[in-house]
Amino acid sequence: MKSVEEVLSGYFGRGDLIAALEAIQKEFGYLSSDHMRVVEQKLGVPLVDIHGVATFYSAFRLTPAGRHKIKLCMGTACHVKGSNTLKTYLEEKLKIKEGQVTEDGRFSLEYVNCIGACAKAPAMMIDGQVFGQLNQKKIEEVLEGFE
Numbered sequence: 001m002k003s004v005e006e007v008l009s010g011y012f013g014r015g016d017l018i019a020a021l022e023a024i025q026k027e028f029g030y031l032s033s034d035h036m037r038v039v040e041q042k043l044g045v046p047l048v049d050i051h052g053v054a055t056f057y058s059a060f061r062l063t064p065a066g067r068h069k070i071k072l073c074m075g076t077a078c079h080v081k082g083s084n085t086l087k088t089y090l091e092e093k094l095k096i097k098e099g100q101v102t103e104d105g106r107f108s109l110e111y112v113n114c115i116g117a118c119a120k121a122p123a124m125m126i127d128g129q130v131f132g133q134l135n136q137k138k139i140e141e142v143l144e145g146f147e
């Protein structure tokens, strides 16, 4: 794994801020306060502005993600097929809400609009793998496959 300084080697000023934060998140999975302090020094952008950008865009994470990233689809096709019920089920089963990580660090949960699997609605994605025609039992079986 690279150091933050190495990740930031090609970024120089305020105009590079979003690209620099994206590069850090890609390398480390999230943006910590320490990462942001290095960005402040390297790009010369005040910490308050960096924090503002990092919290404004939902694509940025300020805490580490779980080992496995669940993306439950809440798009129209999945909504019609009951994704709301699955959302409630997942939140109760994992004891987390969107953007949070389970206590054991195993899963993080996110809601997305469409994962391109509408024909298999309701669907979710874990670490890029699609699971469709979900119901509570199937979700339970799928989750068991992830350590």
Ligand code: FES
Residues within 6 Å of the ligand: 073, 074, 075, 076, 077, 078, 079, 113, 114, 115, 116, 117, 118, 119, 121, 122, 123
């Ligand atoms: S709406 Fe859920 S996969 Fe398209």
